[in-house]
Amino acid sequence: MIRRNSIRNLIDEIGPVDQAGIEERVAKYTTRSIKKSSKLFGLRLATSMVDLTTLEGKDTPEKVASLCQKALRPHNTPDIPQVAAVCIYPAMVRHAAKHVKGTPVRIASVATAFPSGQAPLKTRLAEVRQAVADGADEIDMVINRSAFLTGQFCLVQDEISAFRDACGDSTLKVILETSELETYDHIRAASFLAMRMLRPGDFIKTSTGKTSSNATLGNNQVMLEAIRDHFLATGTEIAMKPAGGIRSAKQALQFLIAVKETLGDAWLNNRRYRFGASALLNDLLRQLETQRTGTYQAPWSFTEDSSGY
Amino acid sequence: MPAKKNTARELLFGDLWEFDPAPESAPAHITARYGLFIGGKMVTPKSKKYFDSISPRDGKKLSEIPLANAADVDAAYQTASTAFKSWSELPGAERGKYLFRIARLLQDRSREFAVAETLDGGKPIIESRDFDLPMAAAHFFYHAGWADKLDYVAPGRRLAPLGVVGQVIPWNFPLLMLAWKIAPALATGNTVVLKPAETTSITALKFASILTDAGLPPGVVNIVTGAGETGAAVVNHPLAAKIAFTGSNEVGKIIHRSLAGTGKKLTLELGGKAANIVFDDAPLDQAVEGIVNGIFFNQGHVCCAGSRLLVQESIVKEILDRLKRRLATLRVGDPLDKNTDIGAINSKEQLTKIQQLVKSGIDEGAEIHQPACKLPLNGFYFPPTLFSSVSQSHRIAQEEIFGPVLSILTFRTPDEAIEKANNTPFGLSAGVWTDKGSKILMMASRLKAGVIWANTYNKFDPSSPFGGYKQSGFGREGGKHGLLEYVLMK
Numbered sequence: 001m002i003r004r005n006s007i008r009n010l011i012d013e014i015g016p017v018d019q020a021g022i023e024e025r026v027a028k029y030t031t032r033s034i035k036k037s038s039k040l041f042g043l044r045l046a047t048s049m050v051d052l053t054t055l056e057g058k059d060t061p062e063k064v065a066s067l068c069q070k071a072l073r074p075h076n077t078p079d080i081p082q083v084a085a086v087c088i089y090p091a092m093v094r095h096a097a098k099h100v101k102g103t104p105v106r107i108a109s110v111a112t113a114f115p116s117g118q119a120p121l122k123t124r125l126a127e128v129r130q131a132v133a134d135g136a137d138e139i140d141m142v143i144n145r146s147a148f149l150t151g152q153f154c155l156v157q158d159e160i161s162a163f164r165d166a167c168g169d170s171t172l173k174v175i176l177e178t179s180e181l182e183t184y185d186h187i188r189a190a191s192f193l194a195m196r197m198l199r200p201g202d203f204i205k206t207s208t209g210k211t212s213s214n215a216t217l218g219n220n221q222v223m224l225e226a227i228r229d230h231f232l233a234t235g236t237e238i239a240m241k242p243a244g245g246i247r248s249a250k251q252a253l254q255f256l257i258a259v260k261e262t263l264g265d266a267w268l269n270n271r272r273y274r275f276g277a278s279a280l281l282n283d284l285l286r287q288l289e290t291q292r293t294g295t296y297q298a299p300w301s302f303t304e305d306s307s308g309y
Numbered sequence: 310m311p312a313k314k315n316t317a318r319e320l321l322f323g324d325l326w327e328f329d330p331a332p333e334s335a336p337a338h339i340t341a342r343y344g345l346f347i348g349g350k351m352v353t354p355k356s357k358k359y360f361d362s363i364s365p366r367d368g369k370k371l372s373e374i375p376l377a378n379a380a381d382v383d384a385a386y387q388t389a390s391t392a393f394k395s396w397s398e399l400p401g402a403e404r405g406k407y408l409f410r411i412a413r414l415l416q417d418r419s420r421e422f423a424v425a426e427t428l429d430g431g432k433p434i435i436e437s438r439d440f441d442l443p444m445a446a447a448h449f450f451y452h453a454g455w456a457d458k459l460d461y462v463a464p465g466r467r468l469a470p471l472g473v474v475g476q477v478i479p480w481n482f483p484l485l486m487l488a489w490k491i492a493p494a495l496a497t498g499n500t501v502v503l504k505p506a507e508t509t510s511i512t513a514l515k516f517a518s519i520l521t522d523a524g525l526p527p528g529v530v531n532i533v534t535g536a537g538e539t540g541a542a543v544v545n546h547p548l549a550a551k552i553a554f555t556g557s558n559e560v561g562k563i564i565h566r567s568l569a570g571t572g573k574k575l576t577l578e579l580g581g582k583a584a585n586i587v588f589d590d591a592p593l594d595q596a597v598e599g600i601v602n603g604i605f606f607n608q609g610h611v612c613c614a615g616s617r618l619l620v621q622e623s624i625v626k627e628i629l630d631r632l633k634r635r636l637a638t639l640r641v642g643d644p645l646d647k648n649t650d651i652g653a654i655n656s657k658e659q660l661t662k663i664q665q666l667v668k669s670g671i672d673e674g675a676e677i678h679q680p681a682c683k684l685p686l687n688g689f690y691f692p693p694t695l696f697s698s699v700s701q702s703h704r705i706a707q708e709e710i711f712g713p714v715l716s717i718l719t720f721r722t723p724d725e726a727i728e729k730a731n732n733t734p735f736g737l738s739a740g741v742w743t744d745k746g747s748k749i750l751m752m753a754s755r756l757k758a759g760v761i762w763a764n765t766y767n768k769f770d771p772s773s774p775f776g777g778y779k780q781s782g783f784g785r786e787g788g789k790h791g792l793l794e795y796v797l798m799k
């Protein structure tokens with residue numbers, strides 16, 4: 001009997017990724033020139049896609065309250081869209097619920113022993129159920145990288161489907177932690193493993209923001225292409241969330257151009273695409289205000305209610 | 310999973326987020342009328358004649374270009390011949406200084422030159438800005454480095470310059486081809502009479518001002534403009550020690566014939582009909598990107614364009630679907646817009662030629678695919694075009710179209726791919742796409758082409774020799790090989 005490594009088998013099935021080629025492709029996004037009304041549209045769209053995040057040991061109910069306030073009212077000028085969600089630890093979900101329940105801003109909670117995922121399955125499942133019970137609309141889980149890298153794909157997928165079931169009606173976001181998978185082939189493989197377990201509208205997400213390297217145009221592109229291939233093969237629309245490392249409005253626009261040119265118009269909304277970020281929001285606001293007033297505003301004219309990754 | 314649902318499933322690349330025009334606004338500083346650059350000065354042509362330079366972007370006149378006759382070309386050769394003595398005797402390090410200066414001046418004025426190149430030739434500003442100009446400067450830098458090291462090229466041998474070299478260049482990369490030609494000639498101590506293509510003379514004539522600013526001694530580089538007759542005068546002048554030509558096969562053959570028995574050295578870089586070969590184990594999205602880059606770069610006005618796509622039969626539908634999806638996001642239009650991927654066709658004549666060959670493809674039964682895209686009303690434009698179900702005997706599989714038109718053929722085995730790839734009078738370049746390294750090496754050793762790219766396409770470097778097999782010409786440009794074309798080994 002010929003025994004093959006399961007990662008190689010999967011890559012044979014879904015096709016490989018060439019590193020030099022994909023990086024050349026995404027470099028073209030950075031040369032697009034977005035001006036005037038198209039810039040305004042992009043900035044507003046990006047603002048509406050932010051999962052405003054705080055994930056720190058020092059998070060408190062008060063800190064979360066101010067994050068929620070910022071999410072609901074990012075700036076004191078009219079017409080600025082609200083962000084998509086606040087993204088917090090499970091223990092903070094019930095505090096956030098007091099401020100944003102009943103508003104368009106959703107509560108996303110990381111769970112499953114975020115960021116490492118190194119806890120017994122029972123514990124991780126319990127964490128998901130508790131977060132949902134406390135009011136989380138979305139659960140950001142981490143995949144079992146240990147199982148992935150040792151080729152135990154059934155285990156990876158079984159866990160994802162267990163978390164999906166535990167989510168009930170809440171949306172699931174599957175964090176691949178791309179920097180720990182390292183290669184584009186691995187990222188594509190993990191994307192497919194996850195997507196095959198997901199419902200339409202669930203997300204795959206690049207990273208936790210807790211490692212040295214997070215969302216890049218390269219890993220974003222690999223995942224967008226995986227979503228496209230999965231959609232064309234099955235009809236299931238999976239959403240995407242790059243997280244960590246996107247700090248400037250300019251970067252956010254480049255990521256959105258990748259969405260526009262890879263998945264098209266149907267993914268250019270906050271049900272299909274999100275940014276996991278905190279510092280990004282104020283830069284988007286700064287650029288929006290620059291477009292509105294014609295001049296750059298001082299940094300202190302934007303409220304600082306988020307920090308983290 | 311029920312496969313029949315598949316048909317209606319497609320992505321929508323619509324206008325939800327349309328980009329506003331983003332025209333490059335830097336001035337090109339094009340003057341209303343140019344002179345010939347002879348003996349370090351802009352002079353009026355003895356012919357007293359001028360012709361219009363048209364911008365393919367909108368069909369409007371940009372400038373008047375002098376039409377050099379035989380007397381003008383003779384004047385250029387005489388001054389180049391006079392300048393040769395002192396220029397060739399300069400220490401290499403001194404010649405290198407001039408080349409470094411030219412390279413830096415090109416960098417300083419790269420924005421202005423990029424806009425001029427786009428206005429004059431129709432290529433997207435993104436390409437002239439990010440490819441043509443940086444590469445042109447890189448060629449001068451590279452050869453500046455050689456100028457003082459010629460004694461070490463071949464141990465025990467000395468490299469002597471040839472004399473005055475006549476150079477005739479094409480319209481697809483006007484400034485870059487000028488750099489490919491002038492830089493090695495000057496580094497090795499030759500002097501130059503250069504004729505740019507008649508549709509794209511402006512950046513060459515602007516380049517004269519860089520030579521002046523660099524303080525290059527008068528007569529070392531002379532630029533004469535005009536069409537075929539001027540070119541013939543350049544090629545046939547008795548003072549020419551060497552002719553370097555890049556252009557069409559027809560003209561290449563004429564030059565080859567007319568030089569027979571004259572003792573002049575000759576290098577020819579002519580056409581191509583490159584095979585871009587995609588195996589079933591290739592990284593498909595990156596292959597599609599490489600195919601697009603291979604054929605639509607510079608509107609396909611590239612002698613090494615990957616104009617024949619050879620796809621393993623088992624993945625041809627997959628590749629075609631992905632190509633069509635990618636084409637839907639290519640932006641065709643005003644080349645001055647920073648978001649334009651495919652600009653204007655260089656001239657009306659070229660547009661007509663492309664239209665005729667595309668018509669022959671349709672008439673001969675190939676299947677045509679073009680994305681829905683709005684082309685500007687004025688100027689010369691052609692949409693990116695795919696032909697599937699193409700066989701070897703179609704004209705569009707044999708003749709060089711030199712436009713944004715891709716012919717897609719299939720193969721079943723590596724042997725068949727090699728057979729089809731080599732079944733052409735050309736042999737300039739080829740591409741191989743596979744995830745398997747050993748297959749790349751096997752294919753590369755059996756493909757009869759001067760340049761073979763693996764899992765990439767249209768990559769250039771001044772240190773890498775470029776040139777062809779068979780009717781794609783002979784001689785190499787770039788690298789040590791290219792340098793040796795401009796010297797006598799003593």
